[in-house]
Amino acid sequence: MAQQAIPAEQIERFEAEFHGDLIRVGDADYDDARSVWNGMIDKRPALIARCAGVADIISAVNFAREDDILVAVRGGGHNVAGTAVCDDGLVIDLSEMRGVWIDSDAQKAWVQAGATWADVDHETQTFGLATPGGAVSETGVAGLTLGGGIGHLRCKYGLTCDNLRSVDLVTADGTFVTASEDENPDLFWGLRGGGGNCGVVTGFEFDLHPVGPEVAMCLVFYSGDRMAGCLRTYREYVASAPVEVSTLTLSGVMPDEELFPPDVVDDTKIAITGCYAGLVEDGERTLAPLQEIAEPIANFSGVMPYVEYQQLFDEDYPDGMRYYWKSLYLDGLSESAIDRIVYWTDVAPSPLSTVDVWQLGGAIERADTEDSAFAGRHAPFLLGVEANWERPEDDDANVEWVRDCLDDMRQFSDGSVYLNFPGFLEEGDDMMRTTFGPTYERLVTLKDEYDPANLFSHNQNITPSGSAEADGRACHE
Structure with a gap:
C-alpha cells in the first residue's frame, strides 16, 4: 500500500551514518536514479540510497525496518517486472557496487x-x-x-x-x-x-x-512459412546434441532493416541462435546442421569473441522500451505445441515481440535437485513469451497477448515458471506455489527464520507463515 513521504528528521538521522549518496525528490539526478530498463515502470520513491558498501546496506536495512518504510533494492535494474523501484518508499541502490x-x-x-x-x-x-x-x-x-x-x-x-x-x-x-x-x-x-x-x-x-576468447556461434534466420518445420527439426537436433551446445529459437517479425533485405524485413521469421562451449572447430561442425534446415533469409553464424556473443542482443532491448515477459517450462515440443507457437507468433500485436524456445537439459538436468531451490530442472524446454513495444497506448494489447498465450500453452506444461521472466509483481503468489510445489514449504521455513515480518516482499514473494501480508517490501533485480 502507498505510504506518506519519509519525514525529514528520519532522513537526517539516516544520513548521519550513511556514506553513499542520498537522492531526494526534486534533486537534479532524481529522475535518472529512479529510472529502470523497462519503460513501463514509472515509480517515484521518496528516497534513493546509493550505497558505497556493505555498511551502507546495513544502515539502509535497519532504517527501513525500524521506521517501517517501504523498501526496494536495485542491483542491475534490468528485471522485466521492474521491482527495483517503489512508490513513496526507500530504494536501496547497489548500482555503484560493481567490483x-x-x-x-x-x-x-x-x-x-x-x-x-x-x-x-x-x-x-x-x-x-x-x-x-x-x-x-x-x-x-x-x-x-x-x-x-x-x-x-x-x-x-x-x-x-x-x-x-x-x-x-x-x-x-x-x-x-x-x-x-x-x-x-x-x-x-x-x-x-x-x-x-x-x-x-x-x-x-x-x-x-x-571459455573463449572465441566461440563458435549460430545465428540463422528462416522464413516464418518454415516455422513449424524448423521447430520440428530443432526438436530432433537438440535431442542428440552434445552438452557443449546451448541454443534457443526466436519467432517474430524482428524488422531490422540492417539485417534483412527490404522484401522480407516486415515478414515473420524464426531465428535459431546458440554457441558451443568447446573447441571452435568442433563447434562449427556441430552447429552446421542448424544452418541447413532450409534456405536462410540471413545467416550470421561463424566464430566471434565470447564477449561479443554475450552482447549480441543488447541493442534489441534498449533502455526505456516497454516490456512484458512471461514464461512456462514445457514438457516437450509436441506437434500441437509447435502449432500453437506458430499461431501466437502470427497474432503478436507488436513486430518487436517474439515467442522463444530455450533448450534446457544437459548440466541443468544432471544437477542434484536437493542442492538448490531452482524448480525447472525437469523440463526439456523453456517457453519465453516476450512482448516488446514502444507506445504506451499499446500496453493493453501487448499484455493481453502474453497472458492469452500463456493461458493456452499451459496445456503443455506443469504450470511452473522461470522466475526471471515473471510477468508483473502482482502475479507472484500463486505462481510461486505452483512453481516450487512441495519445495515451497521449505522456502517458507527459510523466510520464517531470516525475514519473519516479510520486509523483503516486493518480489516474487515467499510469504512467512506468521504473516499473511506485510507492508515493507524489497526485491533484487
Missing part, C-alpha cells in the same frame, strides 16, 4: 551485487574464463543468479546459481551473513534459484570455466 575480482589460478570470481554481466565478462575473459551469465550483457548479476540464471553456457556448465560457491548478504535484522555449502547451507540452498526473499545480497563467489 569484480578474479583468481585465475583457482578459477574463482568475486562479484559485487550491483555488477552486470558485462562487468563480469570483461574481467573473466582477460583470463579466458567465464561463468554462465545472462543472454543480455546489461542484465544484473544479482537478479539473474537468485532466479536461477539461464544463459548461453547452460547445457555445458549449468545455471548461474549452479556455479555459485558463496553469497554474502544482509538479513532483515541487519545482520551480515555468508551462505555456502559449509556455512548456513539451508540459506545457500534457497538463494540458488529461490529468489531474493531472505536478504539484500552484497556479493557472490562464482566458479569459472575455460
Whole structure:
C-alpha cells in the first residue's frame, strides 16, 4: 500500500551514518536514479540510497525496518517486472557496487551485487574464463543468479546459481551473513534459484570455466512459412546434441532493416541462435546442421569473441522500451505445441515481440535437485513469451497477448515458471506455489527464520507463515 513521504528528521538521522549518496525528490539526478530498463515502470520513491558498501546496506536495512518504510533494492535494474523501484518508499541502490575480482589460478570470481554481466565478462575473459551469465550483457548479476540464471553456457556448465560457491548478504535484522555449502547451507540452498526473499545480497563467489576468447556461434534466420518445420527439426537436433551446445529459437517479425533485405524485413521469421562451449572447430561442425534446415533469409553464424556473443542482443532491448515477459517450462515440443507457437507468433500485436524456445537439459538436468531451490530442472524446454513495444497506448494489447498465450500453452506444461521472466509483481503468489510445489514449504521455513515480518516482499514473494501480508517490501533485480 502507498505510504506518506519519509519525514525529514528520519532522513537526517539516516544520513548521519550513511556514506553513499542520498537522492531526494526534486534533486537534479532524481529522475535518472529512479529510472529502470523497462519503460513501463514509472515509480517515484521518496528516497534513493546509493550505497558505497556493505555498511551502507546495513544502515539502509535497519532504517527501513525500524521506521517501517517501504523498501526496494536495485542491483542491475534490468528485471522485466521492474521491482527495483517503489512508490513513496526507500530504494536501496547497489548500482555503484560493481567490483569484480578474479583468481585465475583457482578459477574463482568475486562479484559485487550491483555488477552486470558485462562487468563480469570483461574481467573473466582477460583470463579466458567465464561463468554462465545472462543472454543480455546489461542484465544484473544479482537478479539473474537468485532466479536461477539461464544463459548461453547452460547445457555445458549449468545455471548461474549452479556455479555459485558463496553469497554474502544482509538479513532483515541487519545482520551480515555468508551462505555456502559449509556455512548456513539451508540459506545457500534457497538463494540458488529461490529468489531474493531472505536478504539484500552484497556479493557472490562464482566458479569459472575455460571459455573463449572465441566461440563458435549460430545465428540463422528462416522464413516464418518454415516455422513449424524448423521447430520440428530443432526438436530432433537438440535431442542428440552434445552438452557443449546451448541454443534457443526466436519467432517474430524482428524488422531490422540492417539485417534483412527490404522484401522480407516486415515478414515473420524464426531465428535459431546458440554457441558451443568447446573447441571452435568442433563447434562449427556441430552447429552446421542448424544452418541447413532450409534456405536462410540471413545467416550470421561463424566464430566471434565470447564477449561479443554475450552482447549480441543488447541493442534489441534498449533502455526505456516497454516490456512484458512471461514464461512456462514445457514438457516437450509436441506437434500441437509447435502449432500453437506458430499461431501466437502470427497474432503478436507488436513486430518487436517474439515467442522463444530455450533448450534446457544437459548440466541443468544432471544437477542434484536437493542442492538448490531452482524448480525447472525437469523440463526439456523453456517457453519465453516476450512482448516488446514502444507506445504506451499499446500496453493493453501487448499484455493481453502474453497472458492469452500463456493461458493456452499451459496445456503443455506443469504450470511452473522461470522466475526471471515473471510477468508483473502482482502475479507472484500463486505462481510461486505452483512453481516450487512441495519445495515451497521449505522456502517458507527459510523466510520464517531470516525475514519473519516479510520486509523483503516486493518480489516474487515467499510469504512467512506468521504473516499473511506485510507492508515493507524489497526485491533484487
